[in-house]
Amino acid sequence: MSHNLPGLGQPDDRPALPVLPLRALSRMPASREPIPRSAQLGKTAEAKGRRIAYIVSEYPKVSHSFIRREIHALERRGWQVLRLSMRGWNSELVDPGDIQERSNTLFALKGGASALVVAMVRSFVLKPRRFLKALLLAMRMMRHSDRPFVWHLIYLAEACWILPYLEKREINHLHAHFATNPAEVAMLASELSGITYSFTIHGADEFDRAMFIHLPEKIRRAKLVIAVSSYHRSQLYRLSGFDCWKKVHVVHCGIDQMFTSAAASVEAPATARLVCVGRLCEEKGQLLLLEAAAILAREGRAFEFVLVGDGKHRPLIEERIAHLGLGAHVRITGWAPSDRVRDEMLAGRGFVLPSFSEGLPVVLMEAMALGRPVLTTYVGGIPELVVNGETGWLFPAGSVEDLAAAMRACLDSSDELLRVMGGNARARALQRHHIDEQVAKLDGLFTSILEGTERSRRS
DSSP, X not given: OOOOOTTOOOOTTSOOOOOOOHHHHHTSOOOOOOOOGGGGOOSTGGGTTOEEEEEEEEOSOGGGHHHHHHHHHHHHTTOEEEEEEEEOTTOOOOOHHHHHHHHTEEETTTTHHHHHHHHHHHHHHHOHHHXXXXXXXXXXXXXXXXXXXXXXXXXXXXHHHHHHHHHHTTOOEEEEESTTHHHHHHHHHHHXXXXXXXXXXXXXXXXXXXXXXXXXXXXXXXXXXXXXXXXXXXXXXXXXXXXXXXXXXXXXXXXXXXXXXXXXXXXXXXXXXXXXXXOSSGGGTHHHHHHHHHXXXXXXXXXXXXXXXXXXXXXXXXXXXXXXXXXXXXXXXXXXXXXXXXXXXXXXXXXXXXXXXXXXXXXXXXHHHTTOOEEEESOTTHHXXXXXXXTEEEEOTTOHHHHHHHHHHHHHSOHHHHHHHXXXXXXXXXXXXXXXXXXXXXXXXHHHHHHHHXXXXXX
């Protein structure tokens, strides 16, 4: 079945995407990376020596729940995971899962400057040659950096601080989330210890700052680089030599069971409500969303718009709501826990994310898993997930007219059309972002590294 969706065209430089029926969509390949043979390992007996450290700048954190899911899925497969965070021991947490994770996490900066200085002295005394090589590497990271040189010395100190914990836990591999300072700490710790490292790259900000954060150097030295979409992989290819391409692999983020288990949620609610979840900031495009909402309000439409989230743009957004006279149409909830986010998504006819810059937003996966068609932009890895006209509406980033047209199309669509699109969206999200399937790939890649390290030692 194909549908003629009102009010929305394709951007000029993109061919129209085919409209596919649900059965065909469910059979579409999800750009799956082949799962290495070693991904089948996972039993306790086979997991001997499978000890890994995860390095994150701030963990646990509300916006980093996908990392927690990944860690827990690895542990279900027999890995022992050491959580290492630079900060976050005193952050306000609400989610019980995050609160529990904090008790399982080591914080490098918690002991203050004196602990870091002691760690550096200890590293120099015990392994002077390795320390000097790591110091030279940290100094190289200072060149053309967008951060003061002292920060790179702090990253070196953090790497020194974690060394005793790596030795005590007999860690075999280091993995960092985000290519910024966590990847630098992992790289320096690798130089100090000889332990291999890898990292996952998530967002456009990392590519925007590629030269400032020395991303090509981090790729070159890493044993493995994880991209969360094919788009991210292409950017890593662009920034690295051909000989590094083989170490770049796609592993999608996984969706929380809270969103995947809502099997009956594809029925569209009767209310004329649209929902947006995300930080209130420049790149998410909420200000453009208000301009589009003002167009619909001037048409005399009855609708409600719910913004779930908080951030530095909240005062500006509230001021703009008042200026445009949208107080009766737009509501801001502030930050919300996962169950509240889920309920807000379910209460909307569609989910809107008019981002100017993105990697591949987890909130899109969650909304689609709940059976909600999504209205979003042709940026980053989004078009790999969202099929225009079948799982939602794609429109050119920055175009208020096309955004308003997408909102109008969703509000005017029949309940039957939204049900079909919601079913398609759910099928596609579950096909591409099942946490255990994605972590099976990660398991295999990590295990392959350990096997290669063991072979090198024997030879």
